[in-house]
Amino acid sequence: MIKKLTAVIGIFLFAATAHAQNGYSNYAQQTTQINTLAKTYPQLVKVKSIAKTAGGKDTWMLTIGNGNTETKPGIAIVGGVEGNHLLGMEMAIGFAEKLLQASHADSIKNLLGKTSFYVFPNMSPDAMEQYFAPLQYERQGNASQTDDDRDGKLNEDGYDDLDGNGKITWMRIESPVGDYKINPDDPRVLIKADLTKGEKGKYLLLPEGIDNDKDGSFNEDGEGGVWFNKNLSFKHPSFTQGAGEFAVSEIETKGLLDNLYQLFNVYAVVSFSSNNNLSSPFTYVAVNPVPRVVAGYLEQDAKTNAMVADLYNKTNSMKDAPKTNPAGGDFLSWAYYHYGRFSYSTPGWFVPKTKPDTTKKEKAFASEDIQANYLRWATQHGIPAVYTEWKKITHPDFPGQNVEVGGLDPFVLINPPYKLVTEIVKTHTDFIVKLAGYQPELDIINLKTEKLGAGITRITATVINRGALPSHAKLGERSYWVKRINVKLDTEKNQSVISGKKIQLLNALEGYGSRELSWLIKGSGKLILEAGSPTTGSKKMEISL
Ligand SMILES: [Ca+2]
Ligand SMILES: [Ca+2]
Ligand SMILES: [Ca+2]
Numbered sequence: 001m002i003k004k005l006t007a008v009i010g011i012f013l014f015a016a017t018a019h020a021q022n023g024y025s026n027y028a029q030q031t032t033q034i035n036t037l038a039k040t041y042p043q044l045v046k047v048k049s050i051a052k053t054a055g056g057k058d059t060w061m062l063t064i065g066n067g068n069t070e071t072k073p074g075i076a077i078v079g080g081v082e083g084n085h086l087l088g089m090e091m092a093i094g095f096a097e098k099l100l101q102a103s104h105a106d107s108i109k110n111l112l113g114k115t116s117f118y119v120f121p122n123m124s125p126d127a128m129e130q131y132f133a134p135l136q137y138e139r140q141g142n143a144s145q146t147d148d149d150r151d152g153k154l155n156e157d158g159y160d161d162l163d164g165n166g167k168i169t170w171m172r173i174e175s176p177v178g179d180y181k182i183n184p185d186d187p188r189v190l191i192k193a194d195l196t197k198g199e200k201g202k203y204l205l206l207p208e209g210i211d212n213d214k215d216g217s218f219n220e221d222g223e224g225g226v227w228f229n230k231n232l233s234f235k236h237p238s239f240t241q242g243a244g245e246f247a248v249s250e251i252e253t254k255g256l257l258d259n260l261y262q263l264f265n266v267y268a269v270v271s272f273s274s275n276n277n278l279s280s281p282f283t284y285v286a287v288n289p290v291p292r293v294v295a296g297y298l299e300q301d302a303k304t305n306a307m308v309a310d311l312y313n314k315t316n317s318m319k320d321a322p323k324t325n326p327a328g329g330d331f332l333s334w335a336y337y338h339y340g341r342f343s344y345s346t347p348g349w350f351v352p353k354t355k356p357d358t359t360k361k362e363k364a365f366a367s368e369d370i371q372a373n374y375l376r377w378a379t380q381h382g383i384p385a386v387y388t389e390w391k392k393i394t395h396p397d398f399p400g401q402n403v404e405v406g407g408l409d410p411f412v413l414i415n416p417p418y419k420l421v422t423e424i425v426k427t428h429t430d431f432i433v434k435l436a437g438y439q440p441e442l443d444i445i446n447l448k449t450e451k452l453g454a455g456i457t458r459i460t461a462t463v464i465n466r467g468a469l470p471s472h473a474k475l476g477e478r479s480y481w482v483k484r485i486n487v488k489l490d491t492e493k494n495q496s497v498i499s500g501k502k503i504q505l506l507n508a509l510e511g512y513g514s515r516e517l518s519w520l521i522k523g524s525g526k527l528i529l530e531a532g533s534p535t536t537g538s539k540k541m542e543i544s545l
């Protein structure tokens with residue numbers, strides 16, 4: 001339930017401030033952009049809906065490539081992993097647009113001939129529309145109905161726009177048990193009082209709202225059901241808000257997984273979310289992989305992550321984004337642990353650390369605080385309307401207490417001003433194109449035949465990976481969903497394999513790695529040696545005995 005207490009003031013303020021981030025596409029605009037690509041480049045793009053959400057919205061998938069896309073190694077790109085992250089959707093659609101706009105250039109023409117791209121631009125189409133709604137707040141949940149606090153009532157206590165400005169910000173309540181204080185570096189925001197330094201808090205800090213059902217919790221069950229980035233199967237956070245009744249309970253989650261599981265050729269998954277292993281890679285922790293259920297990066301995959309992160313940081317200027325610890329049920333983890341592929345995610349943008357502008361008498365901050373840093377960054381860059389002045393209100397749950405509503409606006413910490421989006425899309429498109437340049441590629445070299453007498457020939461050959469990426473994630477060796485390298489000798493009727501395997505599967509070949517193989521064959525004539533896998537492509541050679 002959402003109430004507007006002071007609607008008249010609200011309309012006025014809403015018009016003045018709510019769309020400081022104008023420019024992001026809503027769902028209808030995204031749909032138009034996607035279908036325009038399919039019309040403009042019919043030879044290179046196929047669009048389909050993988051699911052219709054509980055909110056009645058199609059979840060789109062674009063297949064980009066030349067000819068038979070499933071026979072080439074591929075990269076999947078996923079946006080809208082979190083419903084409040086509009087930037088990620090722009091990045092995914094923007095990648096498709098930039099790539100196709102450049103498809104006449106030889107380099108991209110060649111790329112589309114050897115790599116397929118699968119773009120899922122928006123996995124949270126229900127939630128993202130809250131950005132464009134009359135009441136703006138950061139929403140992650142889709143339109144499925146959920147009883148988030150399991151009290152038998154649905155959507156009984158959502159946010160309330162107490163100052164009527166059309167967005168949900170914060171409320172601070174003066175209280176002797178408050179754990180927040182005014183940030184001395186910037187009085188517009190609050191920070192946690194440091195009890196270890198003997199500091200005392202002055203305020204309770206809560207998102208703007210009323211305890212509508214008087215159960216003692218604020219805003220615990222509003223509109224918005226299941227979060228895509230909590231609905232996946234690796235460490236599914238069962239019984240928490242937004243996780244869904246069970247893993248992959250949502251039709252759009254299932255639609256994505258059904259499609260990806262059929263794509264054996266996908267070797268890397270790049271997603272855009274608050275999780276980050278690109279500007280700062282995951283590291284190998286020796287103890288983690290020992291248990292039967294792997295819960296940490298394998299050593300070889302951590303090395304690959306470091307190499308890809310290095311490429312990312314050379315291509316991109318996103319700085320200062322923190323390391324993250326995925327919370328479980330998330331897509332980044334699923335794509336590695338359950339899909340068995342190289343999986344990378346980045347928020348795409350993070351508020352850069354500012355330096356004080358001494359000409360304006362700004363001082364260095366005494367404590368690190370993302371909100372104060374953001375406000376100074378916004379001022380230094382002339383970004384308007386990112387903050388709501390604190391204003392005293394009467395709050396039914398805190399009679400006689402001093403309650404104010406205000407603070408940082410929703411969305412601004414994760415979605416930059418729109419004028420920055422073009423450059424972010426460009427650098428991330430460059431990154432994905434360069435990542436495709438690291439693609440594993442199988443070849444056969446040093447083929448030798450030696451006659452040993454009595455009609456027997458020894459064949460030796462080296463199977464190599466010409467790419468910088470390993471042929472598979474090391475973890476993928478344990479997965480049914482990853483096809484390993486198949487090496488096969490196609491013999492004729494008058495030939496027999498005396499030593500060596502006619503068909504053998506190889507484990508992951510490291511980047512630029514090789515494996516020498518040999519066979520003894522009795523007989524004469526020609527035979528075919530073939531090695532390959534969906535993620536590496538394959539190579540065939542004719543051998544004369
Ligand atoms: Ca409830
Ligand atoms: Ca408000
Ligand atoms: Ca409740």
Ligand SMILES: [Ca+2]
Binds near residue numbers: 212219
């Ligand atoms: Ca409540």
